[in-house]
Amino acid sequence: VNIVTGVYARTQREVDFPSVNGKHELISEIxxxxxxxxxxxxxxxxxxxxxxxxxxxxxxxxxxxxxxxxxxxxxxxxxxxxxxxxxxxxxxxxxxxxxxxxxxxxxxxxxxxxxxxxxxxxxxxxxxxxxxxxxxxxxxxxxxxxxxxxxxxxxxxxxxxxxxxxxxxxxxxxxxxxxxxxxxxxxxLDEKSVLLKSSSVISKVALEVLNLIEPIEDDVPRTKEIFTTLGTEQEYFLIDRALYSLRPDLKNCGRTLIGGLPARHQQMEDHYFGKIPTRVLAAMSEIELELAKLGVPIKTRHNEVAPCQFEAAPIFEEAMLAVDHNLLTMDIMHRVAHKYKLKCLFHEKPFKGVNGSGKHCNWSLSTDRGDNLLTPTSSPETNYRFLIFLVACLKGVHDHGDLLRAGVASASNDHRLGAQEAPPGIISAFLGSELNEVLNAIEEGRPVNKFLAGTETKNIRVTGTTVDLKVATLPKLSRDMTDRNRTSPFAFTGNKFEFRAVGSKQSPSFPVTILNSVIASALISIRDDLKKQMGDKPIASTEDMLVVIRKYIIETKNVRFEGDNYTEEWVQEAAKRGLPNIVKSPEAFGRILSEKNKSMFTRLGVFTEPELESRFHILSEKYTKDIQMEAQTLIDMLIQHVIPSAFSYRRELSESASFLKQLGEESGPEMKYLKQLTPLCVGLQESAETLEEHLVKALEIEDINAAADYACYSLSPLIEKTRLLSDQLERICADKYWPLPKYHEMFSTL
Ligand code: ADP
Ligand code: MG
The missing domain is CATH 3.10.20.70 (Glutamine synthetase, N-terminal domain)
Incomplete structure (x- = not known):
């Protein structure tokens, strides 16, 4: 309570906007x-x-x-x-x-x-x-x-x-x-050198493919370079720093290991796009200002779904620069938040029971003229350039979905993937009904059904690309060719793919390296097939392109999924289709070293075998250490915070009961709470001991796979089980004895 009142009593920092003659400089000038x-x-x-x-x-x-x-x-x-x-x-x-x-x-x-x-x-x-x-x-x-x-x-x-x-x-x-x-x-020894390699590989082969299909015209200069573009939507939580400093779990592990959901959290759906709290808006403005000086083009800011959750999105840039800029963004966010006595949490699931954070990676290919190769235009069915690059993306995801899953695997992201806010461990691609129809029509060799034809009711007229609300003062709005599917891990969103499974905390570098590589690998097959089809012709004919496009539409069909990825039906359907459902990280890491993935990477020259083995080691080891650290932190919190508060409350209750008894008064209510406390105390104490024993065992395991499996299948479930007891205790323990800031305090002090 004292801390919370202290938070409100503090003076607020003001953003120091640079100004000339009393007028703020424009962001474009800075x-x-x-x-x-x-x-x-x-x-x-x-x-x-x-x-x-x-x-x-x-x-x-x-x-x-x-x-x-x-x-x-x-x-x-x-x-x-x-x-x-x-x-x-x-x-x-x-x-x-x-x-x-x-x-x-x-x-x-x-x-x-x-x-x-x-x-x-x-x-x-x-x-x-x-x-x-x-x-x-x-x-x-x-x-x-x-x-x-x-x-x-x-x-x-x-x-x-x-x-x-x-x-x-x-x-x-x-x-x-x-x-x-x-x-x-x-x-x-870093993320960037392989990202650079993957970028140059995909640039090269994409240009080769383009050169096979782009008609040579005298007055149009040929494309000289193709590069990947990336826009990273960064989600994050902000909480007051004073409260943060009292939570060893947030400090050590980035997430709360204990803590019950308050009565009000995200059920009212009133936080998303809501009014941004004043202190947060000031911090966001200063973050944007600092980033603008560094040439990082932050465009969008808003409240996210969970309490205290926010998002920042930049204007997309060439992928390598966008990765640098995302890392700078996280760094500046962290530092500026500090100045506002806030703590920025990038963990994928800092709070149990409310949405976690991701980093949607919007990815596309662009020519040096700024032509986006994934723009469908108004008639995608005859836009063969678009279709070729589209099927390349599908093939990349189809052939190496498990690798994409591995690229986003971590102890922290496991808490988010497959929960109700993020796609499961099954990698599939969403195209939207119209594109899906275009691909189906090509596959079946029939004309495309233009089913965006429209509908009309008394109040609304929908035509192909417009919605008319029939209110004279409201302009007609244009609608996109595809609707959204928020549940897909890899969704086509108008003119780019959005890889949604990426974790908020991780560098986008590895996932983008993988995307570049698997799509480059697909483009190599496509290039070779096109060449075979073309024979001696310098430029592919429509027929040549259609043959190749059709082949890949058929080959990659089972990776396309338009439905709700969060449902149990999809899990079963995906199993029927033979798509891997990789729920836990250790299994995902193993896929990095599968023959198929290894040979793809080494053939492209993006990774050598020792480099891949090293990746596998680092990721597995980090995973294991993360969970071991959680176990140790939880043990400490139980012994130093949770159990002692139960003891204090128990003592108060028992003293009170015994006094009342001496006075000949009724002590029923006290005794009732006391009786509930005792088994929780016993359970928590036993849990702390069991966790300790398991942790000792865990630290002795030398084999890297066995250690990760042990963390995943033994330690992690124990941590979750222990939490349930602690959360029950938190509910019945008198607030004055509870030493840790609770969810509702952290959620309501911005
Ligand atoms: P939403 O939340 O609806 O997914 P946002 O506008 O928040 O959309 O974010 C979309 C992101 O995609 C932005 O960072 C934007 O710059 C990026 N983006 C748009 N076009 C491309 C493209 N061609 N290549 C890569 N990223 C893109
Ligand atoms: Mg998005």
Whole structure:
């Protein structure tokens, strides 16, 4: 109670919008201010240097030393003008976060005056410092690829991602250099290097396919490059930091291990898109402001379904940049929330019984002219380019659904997948009724039924693409070609696919690497089939394309599902279709190493076998440790918080009962609660002991698979069982004895 009143008594932080002459600067003016991007580089670099740089970038070549030195110099001058003191390579080790090691620009120059050394301090930054750095690789997860005596690892500037400045203390700045992180022998120790590889593979083969089907026209320039686009909708929870600090489970594990649902949570459906609480709106505005300076284009903000749950979505960008930007978004959210005395929770299921958080990954392919290859246009049935790329996506998902499931597997996301808010462990694709009809018609070789024909009642007239409400003052609205299906893990949403199973906490990098790879692999088959079909023709005919499209429609049919993915019927139907239903993570991780998936990755050159084994190790180990940590945290909370509060209340009740008895009064009500408390105390104490015994056993298991299975099938169910007892106790224990902030307190103090 004291804390909650304290929260309300605090003064509110105000957003410090930059202003000129008393008027706030427009976001468009602030946008990218702290990025050393293309414009800044072209302004500051000598023309020939900039030209060499852009040529090398576009040609996929490495930078030469002279160019690197010139860029480093220009970047240093730019950064020092903005109060920078340090620079750092910024990379993405295999632990879902980012890493940095700061070096100051300081260097010393010694000259000799009359034989005496004269030391001058100055700021320098060389091309080689820009290009490469060597952090000690032995303390990052490598999944057995690196042993501690082979500690060398290198970070290398990813020239496709621009440098940027982030705030240090008191108005100083730090220059960030986005980098990949590889071992002494070039193996990936990070998320980014494989993402880059998958991107270049899919770009290449997508262009080859396009070149086979795009008619050559004199006045239209050929597409030179294709890249993947990504928009990540980030869901998150915000709670008051003071309350957060009293919950060891949130602090250690990111989720509440105990805590009962309050009477009011999300049943009224009044939070989604509701009025954003003032403090949260201020924090969101500051987050957006900080991100705008970094060139991260946040577009949408709103309340999500669960209490205290929110979402931010950016304008989509080239996938590699979008991943960097999502990681920056999470980082800035975390830091700004702190300034508002809030805690940002990215865990997929921080609170039992209300919706968890995901990170929908909206994915598509775009040409260098900004042409989206997944745009169906108004007649998709004759848009063969669209159909070819569409069936490529279906084939990728059809052939490697299990791998996509593995890409989103974690101890935390397991709590969300298959609950009532997220798709189950069955990966299928939703196309919407019209596209589905188009594919069915092609398969059956018949004309398409235009069933968006429309309906008319007294109040509403629906035609193909418009809805008319027959109210003179309301404009007619245009409707999309497909309706939505919120339950599908991989849904076509107008002109892109939305991969919805991705967890809110994880980096989007691995799921996108997998998507790029499986679709690239599908495009390779399609390319080869098209070539076979075409014979000597330089460009595929309509007939050639239709033959290939039809083949893949038939082949991938069983991965298409238009119904409700949350139902039991789908689980059974999917089993009939032979689609894997991977409920728990350890099983999913195993799929990374299946022959089919391994050979796909190695054939494409995205992962080597040791790199895949390392992924498997890291993911399994993290999974096991996460659950072990939950078990330990729960044991501590039971012994230090939960059981003692039951004891205190028991003592009060028994003292009261005994006093009453001495007075000859009725002590029935006290005795009734006392009798309920006793078995709970016994049960909780036994649970703590059982958990402890199991944890000791768990920590002794050396085999990585056995350890993960034990965490999954022994520890995890015990944790959930124990929780039920604690939650029962929370309901009957006097509030003054309950030391942990309850759900209703955390939900109502924003
Ligand atoms: P919803 O909540 O209805 O799914 P939002 O508008 O919140 O939709 O988010 C959609 C996301 O999809 C945005 O981040 C948007 O930029 C992104 N997006 C739109 N078009 C594309 C595209 N062609 N490629 C990748 N992402 C896209
Ligand atoms: Mg969405």
């Amino acid at each position: 946008f990218g201010k702290n990025v050393f991007g293309t414009r800044e580089m072209s302004n500051r670099l000598p023309k020939p240097v900039f030209k060499t740089f852009s040529n090398q970038l576009r040609g996929g070549q490495t930078l030469d030393k002279v160019t690197a030195d010139a860029i480093a110099h220009a970047a240093k001058v730019w950064a020092l003008e903005r109060n920078a003191t340090h620079f750092t390579h910024w990379f993405q080790p295999l632990n879902d976060s980012t890493a940095e090691k700061h070096d100051s620009f300081l260097s010393l120059k010694t000259t000799f005056t009359n034989g005496l050394p004269d030391v001058t301090a100055l700021e320098t930054f060389s091309g080689s410092e820009l290009l490469q750095s060597e952090p000690d690789a032995s303390s990052f997860p490598s999944g057995g690829m690196r042993t501690t005596f082979e500690a060398r690892g290198y970070t290398v500037w990813d020239t496709k991602s621009p440098m940027f400045l982030q705030e240090g203390p008191h108005g100083t700045m730090i220059l960030y250099i986005p980098s990949v992180f590889i071992s002494y022998n070039g193996e990936a």
